[in-house]
Amino acid sequence: MNFSWRYQKNSLFKLFTLLAALFSLIALTTLLVHILHEGWQYLSPQLLKNFPSRFPHKAGIYPAIMGSLWLMILTFFIAVPLGLLSALYIEEYLPKGKWKSLIMVNIKNLSSMPSIIYGLLGLAIFIHTLGFDHSLLSGALTLSLLILPMIIITATEAIRAVPKSLRMASFALGAEKHQVVFLQVLPAALPGILTGIILSLSRAIGETAPLIVIGAATYISFTPESIMDPFTVIPLQIYSWTSRPQAEFHHLAASAIIVLMILLFSLNLLAVFIRNHFQKYKSRL
Amino acid sequence: MKRLIFLSLLMLSPSTQSAPQDLRGTVKIDGSSTVFPITEAVAEEFNKVFPRVRVTVGVSGTGGGFKKFLSGYTDINDASRPMKPSEKQKAKAKHIKYIKFPVGYDGITVVVNPKNTWATELTVEELRKIWKPQSTVKTWKDIRPEWPNKPIKLYGPGTDSGTFDYFTEAILGKSGRSRSDFTKSEDDNVLVQGVMGDLYAMGYFGYAYYKENKNNLKALAIAPKKGAKAILPSLQSIKEGSYKPLSREIYIYVKESSLKKPAVREFVSFYMKHAKNLVKNVGYVPLTPKKYQAANLKIEAFSAKK
Structure with missing residues (x-):
């Protein structure tokens, strides 16, 4: 052989x-x-603290950074409770069967829809129907819709991975269903859920297309002070600069990309850190 | 140094009775990406004088901007073409009154690869033949028999763009009438890159994009009629209007109801006062000073009427 x-x-x-x-x-x-x-x-401190300008050496992304941060925080507070509760319902309360698989298939479908569709949806609902105008609120709601399926999917997977024995032990000690869910299942699933949330949020702050559709501004001379204020975000500023005729603006766009990448990188780092931290905690249980 | 003088002039210019730094309000603008750099420059200078006025400028394209303008979301629309009849009708139906202010000129430039040795000029008839719907022009030879028998690659702006509307109107007589088998992009830099990288390419876009890439592109001279003198686009020929028929005025449209708001009125009159320098600054061709003065008279007349 x-x-x-x-x-x-x-x-x-x-x-x-x-x-x-x-x-x-x-x-x-x-x-x-x-x-x-x-x-x-x-790449300079000016880039971080100046407003956009027609002079490339004076131009900055301060309002875009503030817009991105506002949007991220708002999206967090809208999407996370909704996503988390939906996932808990689906995994803990919804009986296995046709309904459940129908819902899960649909959510998985939604999670792979092109983001511009969510922009169109946001434009129709939040701006034209509800009259929220081209505001941070409309932007955050639209991005929440965009990342909800991702949060739900990662959360259901994390919840499903919690060992049955933990639930059984809890019930055996006389705990109510909601106590089991909140005091045992949720903490045990937390690392996975948090990772999913952070990764979804980092997708949200990199999005441009849905925000263009819902009419985020390109030039803005102030930073938002309330959720009804107009806004711009870093990817939109980058997009605007790359479409300028002058090469200097293309360089400026590259600098803004570096800032955005650092932001995304730190978010991902945070995700890793949180996962490790909670996993250690869990293994001590 | 020039900038310094200019800025100090801005500071000196008398604008309002009350102190400019106390004026508050919002100015919402959207529309053409061609006009955006001018409006952005004006907004930047405006906010140095009126720091508390909140200005936003979006880029939805001329048509997309008019939609927002007519739905009541914006005060001002940047437009690289005049309003279409359908848009005028909509404004009428919604009782929206507006004033059109020309802010500068742009010349749509027809470009080829710099290594293209054969083509230096085109007539409008030839452009029509190339760009008409169901055009039979597939190779350069189809345009002029002495040109190479090589497939022509066409690049042009997308259908939401005012440049597309204007070009098709000027060349084919009806806005939007065009062949559709060409590479489209709303981002003119994509078109620039396309023509730069392809010996047999031809494309058209705003003059500012040609000017910034002069070394990597070759502009074609355009003859309005067969036998007429072909004219190259330049600041001079666009301004004089001898670069026919592809030099165009670009505008801002201001809603009359918005013009009653002090912030918007100050913004528009600031625009007209400083457009001449700022327009040149960002690569476009300014109007004659008289036209800007006429615009300011229009604003004053409007305020007096109220």
Whole structure:
């Protein structure tokens, strides 16, 4: 029997997996290097604290940063309670059967819908029907719709992963259903849920298309003071600068991309940190 | 230095009886991406004088902007073409009165790759032949027999763009009439990149985008008629109107009901006072000073009427 061909097949397969991994890594590195090369020269404190300007060296993304932060916080407070409670209902109360699978299939479908559709939905409901105008509230509600399916899916998965024995033990000690859910299941599922929430939020702050549809401003001379104020966000400012004719604005856009990437990176880091922290806590249980 | 002088002039210009820094209010603007850089520049300078007025400028395209304008969401619409009859009807039906202010000129520039050695000019008839619906022009040879027998790649703005509306109206007689098998983008830089990267490409977009990429693009001279002198787009030829028929006025439309608000009135009159410098500053062609003065008279007359 000839083993050498089998060994070769093995290493060949390994090589293919390596090439596939390298491919995405190279694409990412190229992008990063390109952006850093284009954008480093405009990276300054001014970029963070100035308003947009027609002079590239004076232009900044302060209102966009504030808009993004406002939007993220509002979206958090709208989407998280809704998503979490829906997930608890689906996993803990809804009996297994046709209904449940129908709902889950629909939610999974919704989570892969193009984001611009949510923009159109937001425009029709929040702006035209409810009259919230082109405000932070409309933006946050639209983004909440966008990330709700993602939050629900990750939360249901986290809840399902909680061992049955934990629930049983809890019931055996005489706990009510809501006590079991809030005091045992929820804390145990928390790391997974939080990770899902943070990743969904970081998707939300990178979105442009739905916000263009609901009419977020491109130039804005002030920062929002209430949820009914108009706003702009970092991705929109980037989009606006890349479509300017002057190359300086393209560099400026690259600098803003760096800021956005740092923001996203720190959010993801936070997600990892939270997961590790709570997992340690859980293993002590 | 020039900027300094300019800024100090801004500070000196008399504007209101009450102190400008106390004026409050909102000015909501949306519309054309072509006009956006001008309005943004005006808003930037305006806020140095009137820091408490809240100005927002969106970019929904001329048509998208008019939709918002006519639904009551905005005070001012940036427009790279005049209002269409259908939009005028809608305004009438909703009893929305507005004033049109020209703010500058733009020349739609027809461009080819800089390595393109054969084409230097086109007549309007040829442009019509290339861009009409169901056009039979597939190769450069189809335009002029002496040109190469190579497929022509066409680039143009998307249908929401005022540039598309204006070009089709000027060349084909009806806004929106065009062949549809070309590469479309609302982002003019995509068109610039497309033409830069393809020897057999042809495209059209606003003059400002050509001006910034002059070294990587070649503009074609346009002859209004066969046998007429073909004219290259330039600040001069666009301003004089000799670059025909592709030089156009660009506008802001202001709602009359909004013009009654002090913040909007100050903004529009500031716009007209400083447009001449700011328009040039961001790469467009300013109107003659007389036209801006006429606009300011219009505003004064309107305020007096009230």
